[in-house]
Amino acid sequence: MxxxxxxxIAIHCLIFISEYGEKRKVTSELLSLSTGTNPVTIRNIISALKKxxxxxxxxxxxxxKLNCPLNEITLYRICNALEPNFxxxxxxxxxxxSPLCPVGKNIHSVxxxxxxxxHEDLRSSLQSISMKEIMDNYNHL
Amino acid sequence: MxxxxxxxIAIHCLIFISEYGEKRKVTSELLSLSTGTNPVTIRNIISALKKxxxxxxxxxxxxxKLNCPLNEITLYRICNALEPNFxxxxxxxxxxxSPLCPVGKNIHSVxxxxxxxxHEDLRSSLQSISMKEIMDNYNHL
DNA sequence: CCTCCTGTAAATTTTAATCTTACATCTAAT
DNA sequence: ATTAGATGTAAGATTAAAATTTACAGGAGG
Structure with a gap:
């Protein structure tokens, strides 16, 4: 998988909310237009991030609105919210x-x-990047 | 993706070939039975590894038969053989x-x-594991 | 009480992965 | 040389996964 x-799309939404969430009302309709994705998908993503x-x-x-500081929103947290145990x-x-073959019998364990x-390496990689770095990147483009 | x-499946095949490639004739039919995958898929995988x-x-x-030492067959090399630029x-x-939205316009670059x-982190992770470690693991099971 | 929004569910469509069928070609053994 | 058992691919069919669409029940606030 x-x-x-x-x-x-989630990162896109979070940048958008970080930029505009305080100034105006950010609806799924608006995010849908910005991302080019349909509103139901947006609502599902937002719903997962909310949980x-x-x-x-x-x-x-x-x-x-964002609910915690940017540096606490890591890519790992985002991915895991969207799909637990991804x-x-x-x-x-x-x-x-084949369970009859010495290799087949043990391949899953190996x-x-x-x-x-x-998995561990990827996890720390994803934990090392947060929305703080991404917003910095966005602002200095 | x-x-x-x-x-x-490729790793499964490589373990099998490493174990039996010198002693007997390892055909796609045999690998198909051991992995539980159809022979055409096996042939495609073997073909990619050959290239x-x-x-x-x-x-x-x-x-x-294997064509190079186990420690030179890294997971990165296997993945890349199976799907270039994976x-x-x-x-x-x-x-x-949306190209009209400040976020949408720049999201790809960000x-x-x-x-x-x-990608870099994952690459080095995949390069750090070779068929040598995997065969050691298999043999000490 | 009406409008705009969220939260979900369900059905449809689209897309990607996998399997199946088919066949040309090659090698070694008989 | 003929044949049996392989490989290498191409195309089509099948299956599974993602994404979209449609639909609607409910809340908040003017």
Whole structure:
């Protein structure tokens, strides 16, 4: 399973909210126009970020605001909010190796050991980048 | 785009070839049985690994042998053989942000900068694991 | 009480991955 | 040389995953 475009859309939304969330009412309709994605997808993404405590949404009347400092919003947190346990789904494993073959019998165990290290490395990589760096990048473009 | 199960199947095949490639004729049919994948997929994977110089295939009569030392066969090399530039396809980016919006106009550039670091980190992670470690792991199971 | 918004669910469409079928070609053994 | 058992690919069919669309129940605030 891959890291979907939802991650990119989420970052897009967070930049937008960080820039405009205090000044005007940021609705899913507005984010939909800016990202070029349909409003339901936006609402699902925003909903996931809300559950993670990253932002808050004004119910009923609409509008979105960030809920914690930029440096605490890491890419890891975003990805995990969008898809829990996304790391374990990163590299697909074939499901039907032959149990009669010495290799087939043990392949899952071998792969899991090796992949665990990759998951760890990717996790720290994603934790090392937060919306703070991304906003800095955006502002100095 | 994700790292597909082809990577796991490739590792499975390489373990099998490493164990049995010298003793018996390892055909796509045999690998197909061991992995539980159809022979055409196996042949495509083996073909990609061959182009990378990782193994060699005896044409006509069949049979596969490793072509270089285990420690030179890194996961990065395997993934790249299976799908060139797989890193740039790892995290999807939404294709239609609004060019009228300040965020939409610049999002691709911002994302590419941030994602480049992740690609680098993942690359070194994948380069740090080779078939040598995997075979050691397999043998000490 | 009316309008604009959110939160979800369900069905449809689109896209990507995988499997199947088919066949040309090659090698070694008989 | 003929044949049996392989590889290498191309195309089409099937399956599975993502994304979009449609629909609607509910809240907030003028």
């Amino acid at each position: 891959h890291i979907s475009t939802k991650c990119s 993670e405590g990253i932002l808050s949404v004004k119910f009923g009347t609409g509008g979105t 790391l374990t789904k990163l590299i697909g494993i074939h499901s039907m190796p 792969l899991n050991t090796s992949y665990a290290k990759i | 994700h790292i597909s199960t082809k990577c796991s 990378e110089g990782i193994l060699s295939v005896k044409f006509g009569t069949g049979g596969t 890193l740039t396809k790892l995290i999807g980016i939404h294709s239609m942000p 994302l590419n900068t941030s994602y480049a670091k992740i």
